[in-house]
Amino acid sequence: EAGVAQSPRYKIIEKRQSVAFWCNPISGHATLYWYQQILGQGPKLLIQFQNNGVVDDSQLPKDRFSAERLKGVDSTLKIQPAKLEDSAVYLCASSAKGRSGANVLTFGAGSRLTVL
Amino acid sequence: GENVEQHPSTLSVQEGDSAVIKCTYSDSASNYFPWYKQELGKGPQLIIDIRSNVGEKKDQRIAVTLNKTAKHFSLHITETQPEDSAVYFCSPGNSGGSNYKLTFGKGTLLTVNP
Numbered sequence: 001e002a003g004v005a006q007s008p009r010y011k012i013i014e015k016r017q018s019v020a021f022w023c024n025p026i027s028g029h030a031t032l033y034w035y036q037q038i039l040g041q042g043p044k045l046l047i048q049f050q051n052n053g054v055v056d057d058s059q060l061p062k063d064r065f066s067a068e069r070l071k072g073v074d075s076t077l078k079i080q081p082a083k084l085e086d087s088a089v090y091l092c093a094s095s096a097k098g099r100s101g102a103n104v105l106t107f108g109a110g111s112r113l114t115v116l
Numbered sequence: 117g118e119n120v121e122q123h124p125s126t127l128s129v130q131e132g133d134s135a136v137i138k139c140t141y142s143d144s145a146s147n148y149f150p151w152y153k154q155e156l157g158k159g160p161q162l163i164i165d166i167r168s169n170v171g172e173k174k175d176q177r178i179a180v181t182l183n184k185t186a187k188h189f190s191l192h193i194t195e196t197q198p199e200d201s202a203v204y205f206c207s208p209g210n211s212g213g214s215n216y217k218l219t220f221g222k223g224t225l226l227t228v229n230p
Contacts, residue, residue, distance in 0.1 A: 004159075033217070040222075040223075041222055041223070042120075042205050042207075042220030042221050042222050042223050043160065043205075043220045044220070045217055045218075045219075048217055056217060091159050091160075093159070098162075098165070101167065101211075102148040102150075102165060102167060102211035103211050104150075104162055104165070105160075105162065105218065106162075107159030107160050107161065108159050109157070109158055109159050110158075110159050
């Protein structure tokens, strides 16, 4: 089965510019997550979708970050305007029931953002 | 919300030795306890998980043990190999419902020296 696809892999922008990341989850996975991983830290959940509806966006900085999942498949995460502290890897994940019966997350390789 | 701590933050072992990483959590409602491995330039990958109704689970050289009373679970890697070098994250959560999410620890950098 194909994994979670993300693009671009790398992006360098100047502060106050905008950027968008794209994610294509594993086929059939209804739940999609965007995580932010700052260097040296664990991933932090930004937003969680169930199909095309938002389940949790409590940690999304809504003044500059936005995300959508039209048609319940692909998703885009946008940052506008970017700040220096947004430099991080943005990980997309999707989930399905695993052998243990719990929802197992499969992550993409991530999009590394550098804000100068 | 869930408060997750991992220890140690870095661990260096010789090839063939064992490695143990401990994770403590705060939410007594957590019922799912996975460990993820993240190699450089890649996303985290699930390597082993355990549900709260099980105390221990083993898969070849890796095992996870759970102490729900004390709210901690540990990752055990035996006969370590250089390819085990990576960052390991614990991520306890309350699984099963639609509003399911994981809270990740800060990670443990494991280095296996040949």
